[in-house]
Amino acid sequence: MDLTYTPDEDDFRARLRRWLGEALPTLPPRPAAADWPGRRAYDTTWQRMLYDAGYAGLHWPRDAGGQGATPTQHLIFLEETERAGAPYVGANFVGLLHAGPTVAAEGTAHQRARWLPPILRGDEIWCQGFSEPDAGSDLAALRTRAVRDGDDYVVTGAKIWTSHAEVADWCELLVRTDPEAPKHRGISWLALPMDAPGVTVRPLRTLAGTTEFAEMFLDEVRVPARNRIGDENDGWRVTMVTLSFERGTAFVGEVVACRRVLAALARTARDNGRWDDAALRRRLGRLAAEFTALWRLTQWNVSEAQRTNGVPGTGGSVFKLRYSHARQELYDAAAEVLGAGALDADHEWVAARLSSLSYTIAAGTSQIQQNIVAERILGLPKGR
């Protein structure tokens, strides 16, 4: 049980802090929430700055163009960038956290050379075409068809919850290439160019009022067969190799941010008189314990990942279950602090309260996470 950092890790942190101090003031102003092209430009500008400074793909292996950093260095990076108020991974999320690692792990040399450097440089943005209207938690039930025709696949179907679809260059697309095979064995992974004829994107307005996601309709879209990562019909395995990356460290910065929000809630409550309410104080005190523990749980999971060469373990599911719930509790407490102010949709805590509802649904609902914990960690029998 060692929570101290090595001299090398301290040095890494100090250099990063120095660089952040110099780099952040040169960033352009943040674009408005609804300005998607502006957000893409902002996020890719930041990614290019990271690339030039040698921080792009920190946790990617070196032979994929990454920095081969240890999980602990990655943790420090996420902690420090959040503390410094640096931009979040934003539009680069799918490229850096899932599509890129998948291409790195399963792609050919040619495929890696084609797709990885533009992700690291911030030149190309990826989105994710996994879920479908009838394939959510039961992802393997997906029905988007890809029929081989010469050197191409001809793809027809519909995808949903595709973040950044409007501004993405590529989509990591799961398609059914063998409708006769058992559902997990007839799926392939394709890199779909978003400008291909037949791709239609329709933004979806969320409960939070924003257009975070889109629906994507594919009408006989031709995708070159060389864009397939891994073997035909092996796409489920290809996808699962890196799916847990999404849950591994995706929320490190957010835990740091939540602790800051919690302190701000306490100060606001003191200033508006609600601090006199013992029930509210106790609620905030409990949340302080919660986020302290979540930060330590993150360090625990990172320490575990260190042992497995960076592959996140099932601890990610434990973390996600607890964190997604705690985040909702945090912003519900914020509403109590704000009182009638909680009805002002423009208040950042109110916006965060609304968007917090997605946390127990996205990237595997809490119910699916509980199945994962019960079956893969506790060894309970698979259900019917």
Add this chain to the structure above:
Amino acid sequence: MDFRLTDDQEALRAAARELLAGRFGRERLRAAVGDPALDRGLWRELGAAGFFALRLPEAAGGVGLGLPEAVLVCEEAGRALLPGPLVACHLLAGVVDGVADGERIVALADAAQGPGWWEHPDDCDELIMLEEPQGKPCGAYRTPAAEARAAAPPPPSSVDPLTPLAHLPGPSAPRTPLGAAVDVPRLRREAALLTAAQQLGSASRTVEDAVGHARTREQFGAPIGSFQAVKHLCAGMLVRAETARSAVYAAAVTESEQEVAAAKLLADEAAVRNARDCVQVHGGMGFTWEADVHLHLKRGWLRAESWGRAHVMEERLAAELLAG
């Protein structure tokens, strides 16, 4: 940074688990339900194994280990439902003669902030109270057990069958200062942390018991653990235990007041709620005296009242939010 247990820590934990399984297994536990008197032979064995002298310097006959190791030992004791003032004897080894090797058994109670009772009054030789008696400075005071018992109202019937209780003595009981070497805030902090460690052990054990039952108990032609309703109860139990584990282990490393408060709060919650869910998974049998799970629940309630109840810890953490 490597938050995982070291190989030595893993070995210590395994040794403590083995010793407790051998000397305080299920049969002994069941027997203690009917007769909760402490086994002095067992207590001496725990002393010989270093449970109490764990953190005393080797030069003083101790084991020379640190708070994380003490947490692991207490966690194992919590798993095994070991009765008796383990935390008190660990904290007072080296302070009160004879405690380190298990010859003397002492109880420790916080008269100022605690629940107003002490455990195993008939088995302890002495009661040590953290208090501020009238006209005396705040500190640790010792009272012989018989005199402490005589100066208190009749004892309550304890909810935990393995932990007899007595009320703290009134002002008529004699009190001798324990000595200047006692750091009261530190005693309180460490007592809270080690109690949290016991809660953590209990919380982990009830996950295992619930899962074990869910795997083997069949209804509707299938193990009940294959039903999502039961699965999700078990998954929730693991999430509570592992979250508490992170908090408890981190507090053992940092020894910060806030992290100890967080650890106690989350470990209390994990122990009590896991025990309740374990009862639920066991169904009708869980509600009987036949299953052991009620012992986890009752001990969990008892510990939750000691060394920092939820409202105290929550207020402390809240105050820190404004200070930070």
